[in-house]
Amino acid sequence: MNVKISLPDGSVREYPQGVKGIEIASSISEGLARVALAIEVDGEIRDLARPIDNDASIKILTWNDKGGKSTFWHSSAHLMAEALEALYPGVKFGAGPAIENGFYYDVDLGGRAFGEDDLAALEAKMKEFAKKDSTFDRSSVSKAEALKYFTEKGDEYKIELINDLQDGTITFYKQGNFTDLCRGPHIPNTGFLKAIKLLNVAGAYWRNNQNNKMLTRIYGITFPKAKELEEYLHLLEEAKKRDHRKLGKELELFAFSERVGMGLPLWLPKGTLLRERLEQFLRRAQVKAGYDPVVTPHIGSKQLYVTSGHYEKYGKDSFQPIRTPDEGEEFLLKPMNCPHHCEIYRTKPRSYRDLPVRLAEFGTVYRYEMSGELHGLTRVRGFTQDDAHIFCRPDQVKEEFVKVIDLVLHVFNSLGFENFTAQVSLRDPENKAKYIGDDELWDRAEREIQEAADERGLKTVAVQGEAAFYGPKLDFMVKDAIGRSWQLGTIQVDYQLPNRFELEYVGSDNQKHRPVMIHRAPFGSLERFVAVLIEHCAGKFPLWLSPDQIAVLPISERFNDYAKIVYDKLKEQDIRGLLDDRDEKIGRKIRDAETKKIPYMLIVGEKEVAENKVAIRRQGQGDQGSVLLEEFVNSFKLECAAPV
RNA sequence: GCUGUUGUAGCUCAGUGGUAGAGCACUUCCUUGGUAAGGAAGAGGUCGAGAGUUCAAUCCUCUUCAACAGCUCCA
Numbered sequence: 247m248n249v250k251i252s253l254p255d256g257s258v259r260e261y262p263q264g265v266k267g268i269e270i271a272s273s274i275s276e277g278l279a280r281v282a283l284a285i286e287v288d289g290e291i292r293d294l295a296r297p298i299d300n301d302a303s304i305k306i307l308t309w310n311d312k313g314g315k316s317t318f319w320h321s322s323a324h325l326m327a328e329a330l331e332a333l334y335p336g337v338k339f340g341a342g343p344a345i346e347n348g349f350y351y352d353v354d355l356g357g358r359a360f361g362e363d364d365l366a367a368l369e370a371k372m373k374e375f376a377k378k379d380s381t382f383d384r385s386s387v388s389k390a391e392a393l394k395y396f397t398e399k400g401d402e403y404k405i406e407l408i409n410d411l412q413d414g415t416i417t418f419y420k421q422g423n424f425t426d427l428c429r430g431p432h433i434p435n436t437g438f439l440k441a442i443k444l445l446n447v448a449g450a451y452w453r454n455n456q457n458n459k460m461l462t463r464i465y466g467i468t469f470p471k472a473k474e475l476e477e478y479l480h481l482l483e484e485a486k487k488r489d490h491r492k493l494g495k496e497l498e499l500f501a502f503s504e505r506v507g508m509g510l511p512l513w514l515p516k517g518t519l520l521r522e523r524l525e526q527f528l529r530r531a532q533v534k535a536g537y538d539p540v541v542t543p544h545i546g547s548k549q550l551y552v553t554s555g556h557y558e559k560y561g562k563d564s565f566q567p568i569r570t571p572d573e574g575e576e577f578l579l580k581p582m583n584c585p586h587h588c589e590i591y592r593t594k595p596r597s598y599r600d601l602p603v604r605l606a607e608f609g610t611v612y613r614y615e616m617s618g619e620l621h622g623l624t625r626v627r628g629f630t631q632d633d634a635h636i637f638c639r640p641d642q643v644k645e646e647f648v649k650v651i652d653l654v655l656h657v658f659n660s661l662g663f664e665n666f667t668a669q670v671s672l673r674d675p676e677n678k679a680k681y682i683g684d685d686e687l688w689d690r691a692e693r694e695i696q697e698a699a700d701e702r703g704l705k706t707v708a709v710q711g712e713a714a715f716y717g718p719k720l721d722f723m724v725k726d727a728i729g730r731s732w733q734l735g736t737i738q739v740d741y742q743l744p745n746r747f748e749l750e751y752v753g754s755d756n757q758k759h760r761p762v763m764i765h766r767a768p769f770g771s772l773e774r775f776v777a778v779l780i781e782h783c784a785g786k787f788p789l790w791l792s793p794d795q796i797a798v799l800p801i802s803e804r805f806n807d808y809a810k811i812v813y814d815k816l817k818e819q820d821i822r823g824l825l826d827d828r829d830e831k832i833g834r835k836i837r838d839a840e841t842k843k844i845p846y847m848l849i850v851g852e853k854e855v856a857e858n859k860v861a862i863r864r865q866g867q868g869d870q871g872s873v874l875l876e877e878f879v880n881s882f883k884l885e886c887a888a889p890v
Numbered sequence: 891g892c893u894g895u896u897g898u899a900g901c902u903c904a905g906u907g908g909u910a911g912a913g914c915a916c917u918u919c920c921u922u923g924g925u926a927a928g929g930a931a932g933a934g935g936u937c938g939a940g941a942g943u944u945c946a947a948u949c950c951u952c953u954u955c956a957a958c959a960g961c962u963c964c965a
Contacts, residue, residue, distance in 0.1 A: 350960095362895065448960030449893025456962050460893050463960065491958095495901080504938085504956055556965060563963085582965055616891050616963060617956090625964080714965060733964095765965095802922040829921080830928085837926035851924055861925080869925055 252303035267294035268434065271306045281308045281470075283433045284317040291317060293384055293431045309470050319344035321382060321421075321432045322439055322468040323351045328380075328424035329371035330464075334358065338401045339426065340452055340461050347478075347729065348467030352450050354403065360462050365444040368464070376439040380421040382432035389413035392427060403452065403461075441475035442468045488727035490780035491622040497785055497843065499776070499793070500623060509620040509627035511773060516793035519822070521772050523791045525608055527888050528632055528657065528768065535653055537606040537634055542586035544610060548576040553746055554585040555682055559715050565614050583609035584740075584765055587635040588747040591761075596751040601761060602638035602646055608772070609633045623777035624732055630772045636764040637749065643739060643762050647698035647720075650766045654722055654735040655702070657768040660889035661779060661788075663724055666734070668704040670695055671712030671719040681715050683742040691739040692718045716742040717765075727781040734775055738765040785843045786865065790888040796823035797839040798860075801832050801851030808855045812848060812875060819879055821886070840865060846882070 247263040251270060261270060267285030271278045271294065284291050286305040287298060291313045298304070307314035323342035330337050330353060340352030387395070389408065395418075396404040404427050408416065419428040421436055433439075444466040452458035469475040486492070494500045499517030506512060513521060529539070548567050551557040560581065567576035580586065587605045596603065610630045619625050638646050658666060672692055673681050681688070695718055699706045706720070713719060722735035740763040743749075750758045769775035779787070789795055796816060800809035806827045813825040823844065826835045832849065839847045847863040853872070854860055860878055862870040873881075 360894085446959055447894060450961045451892075454962070456892075460961075462893075465960080502957090508956070554965090560965060564965095584965085611965090613965075618891060618893095618961085619963065620957095716965080799925090801924055804922065831921090831923045832925065833923085834927055835925095840926055847925080849925065853924085863925060 249298060250301040251298070252301075254303075254305045261298075263299055264297035266297055267292065267304070267306065270298075270304065274306070278306055278308070282306045283308055283311075283314040283438065284431050286311075286313055291431050293382070294434055295381075296384070296431075316344040317431055318433055318438065318470070319349040319468060321436070322442070322466065323349040324382070324419065324421060324424065324426055324428070324432065325372050325375060325436050325439055325442075326368070326444070326464065326466060327351055327353075327426060328375055328422050329368055331424055332375075333368060333371055336400070338403055340403045341407075342426075348445065348465060350450075350463050350465045352452070352461040352463045354459070354461050360447060360464075362447060365447065365464070369442055369444045369466075372439075372442050372444075375422060376436045376442065378422060379435045379437035381435045382419050382421045382430075384430055384432075385418050385420070387416050387418050389416055392416045392418070395425070396427070438470060439468050440470055441472045442466065443475055443479065482728075485727040485729075488781045488784045489622075490624075490726070490777040493780050493785040494623065494777075497780075497793075499780070507627070508617065509615060509625070511623055511626055511628070517776070519793040520787065520791055521776060523888070524769065524772065524775070525632070527660070527790075530888075530890065531653060531656060532604075532606050532634065535604075535649065536602075537604040540587065540590055540605045540607050542580075542583060542590070542607060542609065544580055544612075545577040546580050546586060548578055550585045550589070551578055551581075554582070554588070554743060555716065555746055556582060556585070559682075563614060565612060579612035580609070581611050581613045583607055583611065583631065583633045584635055584743060584763070585747070587633075588743060588749060588763075591635075591637050591749055592747065596637075596761070598639055598751055598753045598759070601751060602636050602642055604634055604636045606632075606634035623773040624726065626773055629774070631767050632769040632772065632775075633765070633767050636766065637744070637751075637761040638764065639751070639753075639759070640762055643694050643764070644698050644701070646764055647694060647737060647739065648701055650737045650764060650768075651698060651702045651704065651720070654737065654766075654768045657735065658722065662782065663734075663778075665725065667723040667731070668699060668706045669712065669721045669723050669733075670699065670706045670708040671714075671721050672708055672710050673713040673718065674711035677711070681713065683716065683745075687741040688718070691741060694739055695720050695737075714738055714740075714765075716740050722770075724778050724782075726778055732774055732778055734770040734778060735768045736766065736770055739763075740765055786845075787843075789845050789882075789886040792822070792843075792845050794823050794842065794844045795821055795882075795886060796846040796848055797835075797842075797844045798823065798825045798848045798850065799832060799835040799839065800825075800827060801849065803827070803829060805850050805852070805855055809850050812850060812860060815875065816879065819883065821879070821882060836863065848878070 248260040249263050250258050251261055252258045268279060268282060271282040282294055284307040285294050286307055287302045309315060327339055327342060334355055336356060338354040342351030392408045393405060407427060417430060418425050419430055419432055444464060446465050448463050449460045450463035451460055497516060498514050500514055501512045503512060548557060564581060565579050567578050569576055590605055591603060608630050612628045615625060615627055636646050673688060699720055717738050717740040719736050719738040721733045723731050724734050725731050743763050744760050749761050751761050753759045798809045798813045800806050809825055809827060816823060836847060843865055845865050849861040849863060858875055859872045860875050861872045864870050
């Protein structure tokens with residue numbers, strides 16, 4: 247009996263029934279067999295050693311395949327577990343999956359301390375075991391056998407996992423002296439794991455539940471070649487240099503002060519310049535798009551948030567109300583701008599002809615975030631949203647939504663964010679109690695969002711459980727330097743708040759109708775957006791945003807007067823920058839300006855004074871030659887225009 | 891909030907049970923230099939905060955605050 251095996255190139259080969267993946271690989275080429283890690287059989291990744299009994303289309307997976315990498319890392323987690331068991335007898339194991347970059351294993355060390363220092367010893371043990379070329383052997387076990395094994399071993403975590411599994415589907419994998427409950431698949435043997443690096447240790451709740459015991463999570467990464475590991479570690483170092491917290495300090499953009507309070511950023515003059523340029527850019531775009539700017543206070547009566555539903559949902563986990571001394575009135579720091587905007591909508595009767603009403607505000611809001619959540623400018627307790635609320639008729643929802651998508655895309659394109667993910671954030675169908683409003687409106691809102699995204703050809707990823715409590719969202723996710731994903735732009739359809747605030751408009755039928763709200767913020771928050779922007783451009787901002795656009799550098803003090811004239815002329819033209827008239831050599835001044843990532847350096851000495859010129863040096867690009875000052879101003883002006 | 895790590899000069903970091911050090915930055919002087927660090931001198935710290943052990947604590951213990959990594963959370 248033969249089976250027909252289709253290969254990725256479309257060819258079909260016949261093999262005896264029960265042929266193993268590794269045998270197929272060998273039959274294709276010895277080279278492939280040497281680097282083969284796993285095999286994809288009809289879309290399912292399997293061990294190379296598993297027999298194939300039926301016709302199938304297959305793909306041999308190597309390090310270059312995503313599935314190959316994840317198999318490699320998953321096997322690495324098993325290797326680490328083997329080493330852990332050798333070093334820490336009686337250790338209990340939680341889960342140990344492959345992740346985007348590497349793997350981890352959650353373990354219960356029984357109260358033994360495990361710090362960064364212990365990583366080195368564990369890593370050494372792993373390397374020792376890896377060299378044994380132990381094979382990963384798969385075996386099917388009955389539920390009873392599985393339970394017996396782990397009961398004898400005393401690993402309650404695995405027992406819990408097994409209890410959730412169906413009898414007949416349970417498999418063990420064994421390499422060396424280590425046996426683990428595992429669905430697989432695995433690479434052929436531990437010898438493939440040549441370059442091993444354990445990265446860090448952290449706590450993680452068992453089954454991701456805050457109420458469960460906290461286990462020790464050990465992160466690591468492995469590669470088939472030492473050189474690849476080196477490159478990866480180098481990449482990590484480079485990424486650290488782009489960290490907005492580091493650059494924010496170095497470039498004097500923002501700071502934090504313990505005395506002011508954690509998570510409360512202080513915007514320094516240069517950072518403020520940057521931020522204001524961004525605001526101005528969006529303000530102009532929004533005027534064009536028919537938004538009306540409004541301003542509302544930083545606090546609001548508690549009653550406002552009781553009405554909106556925010557108090558019930560977040561009241562306990564918010565900054566607590568501020569009380570007036572005499573009357574005992576309660577006010578909340580505003581965590582959202584929408585309730586205020588609803589009240590603006592209510593200031594006068596609205597006709598269907600007035601809609602959509604688009605109210606925009608750079609509104610600063612304050613949210614209590616748990617201390618462990620705070621992170622540079624990406625997660626703070628006080629931040630400014632580029633918020634707006636669109637009040638429209640139900641028949642306008644999709645059109646308005648699409649317009650907002652266009653605005654968000656315009657913002658992203660203008661700032662060079664190309665690698666974003668459009669995430670449709672839906673509610674958690676398992677836990678509808680977390681949300682307000684009835685199913686029909688939710689379904690409708692979710693449908694409208696998807697349709698609007700499709701209309702603009704956005705490739706979307708739907709994620710359940712990520713919706714706001716009042717409605718689904720379309721979130722624009724961007725990764726930071728270290729690969730962490732952050733939500734920037736967001737667009738949300740909301741049928742609930744108009745109900746709660748009893749918003750109305752008079753329709754063409756002279757009857758009262760309820761408008762629909764769209765919440766939207768293209769940047770999301772200025773703080774987070776600036777953080778991600780810093781990391782994207784590594785602190786080298788586009789000219790129109792750069793806090794310092796030019797540095798005028800006289801060759802020596804003899805030319806300070808001319809340099810001052812040049813500097814003043816540039817200032818007259820609203821060109822931002824500095825004059826470095828320190829008593830330093832030109833090399834030094836250049837180095838300092840380069841370090842500060844100032845886009846243009848204008849060097850002036852004897853020749854420039856004589857000809858009324860400036861010598862141009864571009865940051866990171868070196869000497870660009872000399873031009874007349876007027877010429878420079880003209881070309882600069884063209885280049886520094888903000889996108890529209 | 892939880893687990894772990896860290897906290898020494900403006901920044902980056904050494905260091906020790908006997909009240910502190912480097913480099914850069916800063917100030918002054920010398921130098922007037924043509925595309926990424928010229929030279930010298932000087933100033934600068936309650937060693938995160940509080941309590942305890944000790945003859946003596948920056949160092950050991952406890953508490954607390956903050957930062958970092960991850961988890962959980964995120965209107």
